[in-house]
Amino acid sequence: MTRNEKQNRQRRTAHRDFWRSFPMGLVDLSDLPMKLPFVILYFIGAVWFLGKRDAAITMLNNAPLTSPVMAAILQNIFTAYMAAGAVALVALFLYPMGRKMAEEELKRVGLTNHEGEAPRLLCKRRDPERSHVTVWVFDNRGISIQEWRDKQSRIETALDITIANIKHEKGKRRILLYAVPAKSDLPDFIPWRxxxxxxxxxxxxxxxxxxxxxxxxxxxxxxxxxxxxxxxxxxxxxxxxxxxxxxxxxxxxxxxxxxxxxxxxxxxxxxxxxxxxxxxxxxxxxxxxxxxxxxxxxxxxxxxxxxxxxxxxxxxxxxxxxxxxxxxxxxxxxxxxxxxxxxxxxxxxxxxxxxxxxxxxxxxxxxxxxxxxxxxxxxxxxxxxxxxxxxxxxxxxxxxxxxxxxxxxxxxxxxxxxxxxxxxxxxxxxxxxxxxxxxxx
Ligand SMILES: Nc1ncnc2c1ncn2[C@@H]1O[C@H](COP(=O)(O)OP(=O)(O)O)[C@@H](O)[C@H]1O
Ligand SMILES: [Mg+2]
CATH class of the missing domain: 3.40.50.300 (P-loop containing nucleotide triphosphate hydrolases)
Structure with a gap:
């Protein structure tokens, strides 16, 4: 395969994966509790800004000598906050956090297919039965589950997690990593009861x-x-x-x-x-x-x-x-x-x-x-x-x-x-x- 063909193919895969990943983020609302505080903060911020804006406008009317730049900032800061916050929230809901990092780190430890691609993180969600366990859902891009298992300790170091289990999701395209953060590892001492x-x-x-x-x-x-x-x-x-x-x-x-x-x-x-x-x-x-x-x-x-x-x-x-x-x-x-x-x-x-x-x-x-x-x-x-x-x-x-x-x-x-x-x-x-x-x- 020529270099050009390879690049084309990688581009096509990236294109397909991009569209495939969005519905995943939208459909999967199981980490909503984790994201909800950001929404609440956003609205609290909005109410706070609104209050301040009125105060600022009153201040501007009373003291027209303030610099015009300052006046423009004070007048538009609320709109800017609402817009930037909304974009950030949409990104938060659609984009699985740490996707790029995961892909790069996995590449670094050699978990790649013949094309040199690492698995792609589709979403992270909380395990419904064990709230402390996070399930990392990957599109495995043709990498066998055995390879994941063989490289388990390197994957753990790369992603800074401790893996409890590696499984297929229904079909074989997706890999589920059940993991906890490396620092919240098992306790050193559990007395028998x-x-x-x-x-x-x-x-x-x-x-x-x-x-x-x-x-x-x-x-x-x-x-x-x-x-x-x-x-x-x-x-x-x-x-x-x-x-x-x-x-x-x-x-x-x-x-x-x-x-x-x-x-x-x-x-x-x-x-x-x-x-x-x-x-x-x-x-x-x-x-x-x-x-x-x-x-x-x-x-x-x-x-x-x-x-x-x-x-x-x-x-x-x-x-x-x-x-x-x-x-x-x-x-x-x-x-x-x-x-x-x-x-x-x-x-x-x-x-x-x-x-x-x-x-x-x-x-x-x-x-x-x-x-x-x-x-x-x-x-x-x-x-x-x-x-x-x-x-x-x-x-x-x-x-x-x-x-x-x-x-x-x-x-x-x-x-x-x-x-x-x-x-x-x-x-x-x-x-x-x-x-x-x-x-x-
Ligand atoms: N399950 C455990 N959790 C915490 N500490 C342990 C546990 N088992 C053993 N230890 C500690 O390790 C020490 C050595 O344990 P031991 O069973 O005698 O080891 P071994 O028989 O392998 O030489 C014990 O004195 C205890 O303090
Ligand atoms: Mg002994």
């Missing part, structure tokens, strides 16, 4: 994202892998999930090789704890036996899973939740003798069985790790932990947990309790301390 406990079986609440509470349904996504470097808030989040499991009537098993610093006495009273490899192996063996027993039971009675079984028989088989902090430490075989290695091998294979089959039988794993060594958590365990959550982390750890470096890029270095879920949702985990809960288990 009992009312946050989800009423649905077996939904656990992780924390709050920009779009609202973030949850995981263990009936659909049965196991969780939780990663993050030291101090990122893994232990607190792990305990938050285990506490909710207890509240929902599950039996909770905890492996804690750190000698109980993270799990004070109250946990020992409500959960089954294990502190060394031998008891851990016994515990996992019990879980696998229970899994086999349920498998046979469901097969005999013709139920596909625990929810159907409990509903059909009226019994109440409990869900069993196994939580393990620092799982890589448990599975690390370096420096072990043959017998110990064999034992760890058995632990691995039992965890793998539960990871593979646990879902239907209501047996779940929540495993936390801070070590980025991929070989420590075998693929047959890792691949079955579908719910991936990563806090502040280096690239390698983020890759291990989320299969992408996103956590290293999106979670600030000083963040605590801030996590990224496998679907791209960033959330602040509820801060939980066993001493501060009203109801526990």
């Amino acid at each position: 009992d009312k946050y406990l989800s009423p649905d079986e077996f939904v656990l609440t992780l924390g709050e994202g920009i779009m609202g509470p973030v949850t995981v349904d263990l009936a659909n996504i049965p196991h969780i892998l939780l990663g993050g470097s030291t101090g990122s808030g893994k232990s607190v989040l792990l305990k938050l999930l285990l506490m909710q499991s207890l509240c929902k009537g599950a039996t909770v098993y905890i492996s804690d090789f750190k000698g109980g610093v993270d799990f004070p006495k109250v946990w020992h009273e409500r959960c089954q704890m294990c502190f060394d490899e031998e008891t851990l192996l016994e515990l996992l063996a019990t879980l696998v036996n229970e899994l086999e027993r349920r498998k046979k039971l469901f097969a005999e009675q013709g139920y596909p899973n625990i929810a159907a079984y409990n509903k059909g028989t009226g019994e109440h088989l409990k869900r069993l939740i196994f939580g393990c902090d620092e799982v890589a430490e448990v599975l690390d075989k370096t420096g072990m003798d043959k017998a110990q290695k064999e034992r760890v091998g058995q632990i691995e294979s039992k965890l793998a069985t539960i990871a593979r089959l646990g879902r239907a039988f209501g047996i779940h794993l929540i495993l936390a790790t801070q070590r980025p060594d991929a070989q420590l958590i075998p693929g047959q365990i890792r691949n079955n932990l579908d719910c991936r959550i990563c806090g502040r982390a280096e690239r390698v750890l983020s890759e291990l947990v989320l299969d992408s470096p996103a956590a290293a890029e999106q979670i600030p270095k000083d963040a605590r309790g801030r996590f990224l879920l496998h679907d791209g949702t960033v959330f602040q985990a509820y801060w939980f301390n066993e001493r501060n809960v009203e109801r526990f288990g």
Whole structure:
């Protein structure tokens, strides 16, 4: 394509977009509350000027010595105000604020199509369900949604926003960015309240994202892998999930090789704890036996899973939740003798069985790790932990947990309790301390 043709084409697009954008601004009155104060100000200004004008004319009549320029200004200022104000108001209602800026900034971060055009901002409106969220509507100009997602953090910097979600509007031509201003990011600290406990079986609440509470349904996504470097808030989040499991009537098993610093006495009273490899192996063996027993039971009675079984028989088989902090430490075989290695091998294979089959039988794993060594958590365990959550982390750890470096890029270095879920949702985990809960288990 010659340069001329390209320029012609860009001109045609600009022409078409110009006309297309106006009805959008007119039709979309959802940000009216934001614009209304300007209209009110305009009329207050008009009344004020009117009052002053009469006073000024009286003054002019009484003191005809004032300079002619001054006299002309005083006589016409009201008309000038009305005209300029009306033009400004029309522009305010028709033109999406920041369009040019958005286009230039997106171009700068490389979000362009083959023609070198950036997406065009059609309008910004308030999300009707969440008043603090702004929806940026873009004509995507042939840029795929995947590209938007890949460049998310750069787009956030460019537009100075935090993006909660990127979606298509009905068709595929328009992209909706759900965002809040970067500075009004999530709070750093949200204490847990009992009312946050989800009423649905077996939904656990992780924390709050920009779009609202973030949850995981263990009936659909049965196991969780939780990663993050030291101090990122893994232990607190792990305990938050285990506490909710207890509240929902599950039996909770905890492996804690750190000698109980993270799990004070109250946990020992409500959960089954294990502190060394031998008891851990016994515990996992019990879980696998229970899994086999349920498998046979469901097969005999013709139920596909625990929810159907409990509903059909009226019994109440409990869900069993196994939580393990620092799982890589448990599975690390370096420096072990043959017998110990064999034992760890058995632990691995039992965890793998539960990871593979646990879902239907209501047996779940929540495993936390801070070590980025991929070989420590075998693929047959890792691949079955579908719910991936990563806090502040280096690239390698983020890759291990989320299969992408996103956590290293999106979670600030000083963040605590801030996590990224496998679907791209960033959330602040509820801060939980066993001493501060009203109801526990
Ligand atoms: N959800 C949270 N909100 C605010 N601060 C948190 C949160 N979770 C953890 N923290 C802070 O971070 C510190 C480390 O948390 P911890 O769970 O022990 O990290 P990790 O287990 O990843 O090393 C805690 O002492 C607490 O002060
Ligand atoms: Mg910890």
